[in-house]
Amino acid sequence: MKIRKNKYYILHFLILIYFKSAVAYENPNQFKVEADKSIEYFEKQKIYVASGNAKASKGNFSVKADNITAFMGKIKNSDITYIEATGNVIIIDQDTIAKSNFARYNFKDKIIILKGNTQSIEAKAFKLQSKKIISFDDLKKIATSEGDVKLVLNGPISIFSKRINAKFDKINNNLISASAQGNVKIETKSETITCNSAKYNNETNLISLEGNVIIKRDKSILTGEKGYMNLNTRKSKIESSKSKRVKGVFSPIQK
């Protein structure tokens, strides 16, 4: 009985030693890179290049790509200043996922730049897509995007535009506000709105519309210079300008 008890003590002791040694040198600020093909180091440029299904991580931040290049500071024992990832890039930062063909992440300024034919940033409450560039400031939590931008909100509501800037919550990355400029098109379940520019506010759940506003619902069309759309009540309001009057074409639905 005593031997059995002692055996358990030894077993526990050995397990404790094993786990202690396993986690003893885990540094949360350590930058880890793995690659299937190769890792290169260029001494003069102070850069590392990981090729072939490369994976990099630092704390909650992780990147997967065909190739990852890490740029080091020029000072002795300095940390990574920024990384560039190319080919099938997937960046995961807590609940936010970014996808692109090229990405640059600056560890000091915490700015992600996504470039290519298609890139996206996706979180629980939104998805931002662009065909040119998305830049995301992780400190200020501001995203700026250009080139056939599409912002999909819960609802579902899709906002299309040439440019969309969005501001996110610093704690859980929820969308606070968004502004769209140039060829704005908003699609909901029941209506399609086009205008020159639009602003979305998550607190009021209102989308304010400006410039050549056209609201199409079923066969009815409302036109004006300014407008609002309440995403809670699904009611829209349209206003005229001094020079232009509000116009409405209403077509009764045939029963």
Add this chain to the structure above:
Amino acid sequence: MKLKLSAKSIFIILIVLIITILTFNYINRNSQLNSQKIQDFDPLKEGKTVGVNIEQNKPNGEKIKIIADLMEENKEEKFIKLINPITEIIKKNNVTKITSNYGYIINNYSKFKLDNNVNIYNSKKQFALKTEELSGMFDTGDMYTNSPVKIKIRNSKIQGSSLSLKNYGEYVKVFGKAKLTID
């Protein structure tokens, strides 16, 4: 008769067992190395020198120092075999130190091949490399190996299954499933 063993005695047995295994391994490895050395060591044979100290000054200002326990020179085929060589390549106060259990200087003394416990160290560059075999050229400082390799450069560590290195570490490429950690 019941066998009673206290935790303390089991610990002592375990520790003694581990120490015995480690000591046995150490003695066994050393005896293997020594037997190899003795087999190769024949100072009476022509072309063999005990306690080697070679210095070579190159026109470009580079200096190569080689210290070894034993040197065997084949003048016909122009190669040198060294036991426990320590090579220092000094280039403008930048010293690269290379050690191994065996070293071969081949191809009209232009290339080298190192075997067993190969280590490269450069304090200025904060560069350290460890592998089991390494081949290279003196002139260019290019090196390569098909053995697993571990490298430490400043605050980073790289490991992989083979290596290609240029100009004593100006460019390093580690092949295979490679890992990099930066602290």
